[in-house]
């Protein structure tokens with residue numbers, strides 16, 4: 001018995017290495033990257049020029065709108081038929097805007113985007129894209145009306161790609177019925193890792209995520225793999241494939257660019273920023289965020305969640321300090337406005353920070369270390385979707401004080417907002433064929449309940 005306890009203690013000591021109270025999990029899956037699955041693994045749906053790559057996102061600021069997007073290989077009028085569940089006799093029809101693009105030697109299919117507004121809250125709708133024998137049917141449920149105590153559950157995935165690991169991450173998310181909408185933290189297809197940015201990989205990725213993205217809103221954040229800036233191929237306009245394929249409701253939040261915007265959903269106010277557009281003083285993104293943060297009414301949307309691709313607090317050698325210049329510009333505002341959580345991706349592992357800030361520095365005082373700050377967000381790096389580039393398993397040693405938990409493996413997260421004060425967060429590691437909750441935390445809202453949270457490591 002005593003021997004057994006001793007053995008368990010030795011095993012536990014091997015699993016976690018403690019430094020300064022912070023935890024570096026010793027759990028590691030494998031260090032070699034997975035290849036992208038073959039193109040044939042993502043066949044188009046049957047039927048001549050059938051609608052494919054169907055995905056939806058929020059279409060307005062409050063959650064009564066949806067944007068439905070899809071691709072057809074041939075030119076068709078883009079038509080969506082939709083109806084409230086149980087009211088099949090009362091069908092609505094609406095048409096889409098259609099676009100297409102060329103990228104080097106690739107020509108896209110016809111990309112359709114349909115905006116539907118004025119839907120009922122908290123209501124299931126069916127919709128069909130395409131017509132006649134190739135019509136395909138899906139459904140979604142609109143979020144409840146915006147309000148301070150509205151429970152809502154988000155999934156969180158970043159840097160997904162299209163490998164066997166990506167597939168495991170997405171399967172784990174889909175097999176968990178909790179997630180009602182997806183916060184996607186950038187780096188979608190990794191098409192640009194292929195010769196000539198093989199844009200067929202944008203198509204296969206669209207087919208890959210359809211099993212979730214056609215049924216619930218995916219909130220899109222731009223990442224560096226969406227830039228597709230390739231002047232050597234004659235492609236010198238950044239973001240071309242991404243912006244043609246993924247439509248977002250940026251004008252609803254008075255943004256002038258689809259690369260940064262905000263939405264309200266249930267009790268959350270979600271701000272999407274772009275790490276790869278200018279954010280210095282007087283730039284459009286800076287000016288927008290400066291006006292945006294004071295608009296948030298915590299009595300209506302208590303939870304302020306920011307999505308951006310390049311992390312500000314990252315203790316991995318991969319992409320170390322790439323987010324630093326944006327942190328310097330915006331962190332004082334995040335503390336002033338008591339942002340609850342910042343999700344980032346980019347680094348292909350998992351990390352959760354303490355509540356820290358580093359905003360005291362000026363050129364003469366030398367104060368440039370992160371300190372505990374109860375008004376600061378928790379920073380979560382979740383670039384661990386499982387893409388072709390493999391795991392980022394090179395953490396800085398010793399673990400810095402700002403880092404609460406970090407682990408080099410793949411997975412996804414679930415954020416369950418319960419009411420205005422509490423949200424339960426779990427990170428699910430891909431563990432063989434099982435999602436295993438490997439990190440969890442009760443978040444206390446920074447406006448309504450700004451107490452220190454106990455963190456739980458499973």
Ligand SMILES: [Fe+2]
Nearest residue numbers: 187223224346
């Ligand atoms: Fe990235």
